[in-house]
Amino acid sequence: MNERVIRIKAYKNYDRLDIFISLMAEITRSYAGRIIKAGNVKNLDSEKNLKPSSKVKAGEKFSITLPEINQDLQPEDIPIEIVYADEFLAVINKPAGLVVHPAAGNYEHTLLNGLIKIFPEIKNLSDKNRPGIVHRLDAGTSGLMIIAREQRACDELKIMFQAREVKKKYLALIHGCPKLREGILSGAIDHDPENYLKMALIEGGRPAMTGYKILWTRENLRGEKISLVQCDLFTGRTHQIRVHLAALGCPLVGDALYGAKDRENNLRVLLHSWKLEFAHPITKKLLTFRKFLPEDFLSYIRDKITKI
Numbered sequence: 001m002n003e004r005v006i007r008i009k010a011y012k013n014y015d016r017l018d019i020f021i022s023l024m025a026e027i028t029r030s031y032a033g034r035i036i037k038a039g040n041v042k043n044l045d046s047e048k049n050l051k052p053s054s055k056v057k058a059g060e061k062f063s064i065t066l067p068e069i070n071q072d073l074q075p076e077d078i079p080i081e082i083v084y085a086d087e088f089l090a091v092i093n094k095p096a097g098l099v100v101h102p103a104a105g106n107y108e109h110t111l112l113n114g115l116i117k118i119f120p121e122i123k124n125l126s127d128k129n130r131p132g133i134v135h136r137l138d139a140g141t142s143g144l145m146i147i148a149r150e151q152r153a154c155d156e157l158k159i160m161f162q163a164r165e166v167k168k169k170y171l172a173l174i175h176g177c178p179k180l181r182e183g184i185l186s187g188a189i190d191h192d193p194e195n196y197l198k199m200a201l202i203e204g205g206r207p208a209m210t211g212y213k214i215l216w217t218r219e220n221l222r223g224e225k226i227s228l229v230q231c232d233l234f235t236g237r238t239h240q241i242r243v244h245l246a247a248l249g250c251p252l253v254g255d256a257l258y259g260a261k262d263r264e265n266n267l268r269v270l271l272h273s274w275k276l277e278f279a280h281p282i283t284k285k286l287l288t289f290r291k292f293l294p295e296d297f298l299s300y301i302r303d304k305i306t307k308i
Contacts, residue, residue: 006196007044009061011259017041018052023256024197025064040065061194073123073131078114083289088153088282089146090119093291096142096268100133111145119149126151134158135166135236140254142294143170143273156281161236168233169275171215171293173253173300174245175260177227181214185244189237198257199239201247209234210244218305226253226305241271253300264304270297 006025014020021032021041033052035041041050044061048054081093092115094100099110115132116123122132125148132148134157146166148154160166190205192198211232220226227250231241239258245251246258254260254267277288293301 004066005063006066007061007063007194008197009194010056010058012058012261014056016052017050017054017056020056021062021064024195025066035064035066073116073128074113075117075120076109076113077117078109078111080111080114080118082118083144083291084287085119085149088150088280089148089157091276091287091289092145092147094137094142094145094273096140096294096296099139100136100145115147119147122147122149124151125154127154135161137273138239138242138269138271140268141271141273142297144276144289144291145273146276146278153281160278160281164234164236165278167275167277168236168273170231170233170241171272171274171297172229172231172241172245173270173297174227174229174250175253176225176250177214177217178212178248178250183212184234185210185212185248187244187247189240189243199237199243201243206237207235208237208240208244210241212245220304221306228301242269267300268296270300272297 008024010020017036018029018032021027021036022029025032036050036052042063043050044063078098079095082090083093084091094111100112112130112133119132125131127133132154134146134148134154137143137145146157148157186207186209187201188203188205189199189208190202192200211234213230215228215230217225217227229245233240237243242252242255242258246255251258251260253270254262255269256262272293274292275288275290277286279285280287
């Protein structure tokens with residue numbers, strides 16, 4: 001077993017340490033509680049013993065030791081909507097809350113465990129840790145993903161993503177409304193030096209570019225502006241949409257990691273991959289897929305946002 005140590009900083013107060021760790025590390029609250037009880041979370045500003053119920057003050061820094069376990073992927077019965085499939089690839093609709101592949105804190109019950117149950121042939125692909133995974137969505141993000149089922153298709157799809165030949169469109173709910181209702185956001189992205197789990201605009205980081213268009217702006221039940229925005233990913237950096245919109249002062253609804261101050265408990269980041277367009281890696285036929293907003297996203301709009 002190998003271990004990975006990361007450092008994070010609290011940017012606001014939290015009533016409980018396990019909630020703070022689960023939100024920042026995007027792991028379950030129960031797993032966060034277990035690693036706290038095991039002594040794997042240290043307060044770098046204090047030597048006090050930590051409990052899951054410990055309070056967190058803004059500005060405090062913590063180290064988290066996460067075990068990395070290499071294990072054989074096991075098939076699991078996980079409901080996954082197959083939007084399209086042929087012998088070379090599949091397009092699936094990932095539900096929110098499902099981690100794409102095993103990693104620290106999420107060793108089982110991932111999208112990949114479900115995929116190898118449905119498509120057992122992907123275990124024969126060259127990448128034994130993430131077979132068939134040619135791009136990813138954050139755990140809290142829902143929507144369309146492409147899965148490779150055959151090695152040639154897998155290799156070609158990875159090249160296509162690197163060459164930006166796959167068009168990806170997302171829908172998101174954000175706090176506020178940018179002054180310009182349409183535009184292109186750019187800014188190099190890399191790990192936040194004070195919080196490894198968080199990305200930030202960093203000089204010398206990897207170039208990133210996001211197109212956005214505000215579809216509508218309304219008020220929530222507290223009188224705060226909320227906007228529905230469509231985003232076009234011209235690059236594919238980790239947390240790219242979340243970082244760029246937060247830098248505008250418009251963090252995504254539910255995105256505590258990037259400054260959203262939503263009061264609802266267990267609210268996921270309201271981001272959905274709704275459209276994919278690409279040339280089939282083998283047949284070269286143009287493929288277009290759409291998947292409109294899931295019920296949890298729609299129910300938030302119905303229940304928390306006033307009508308025009």
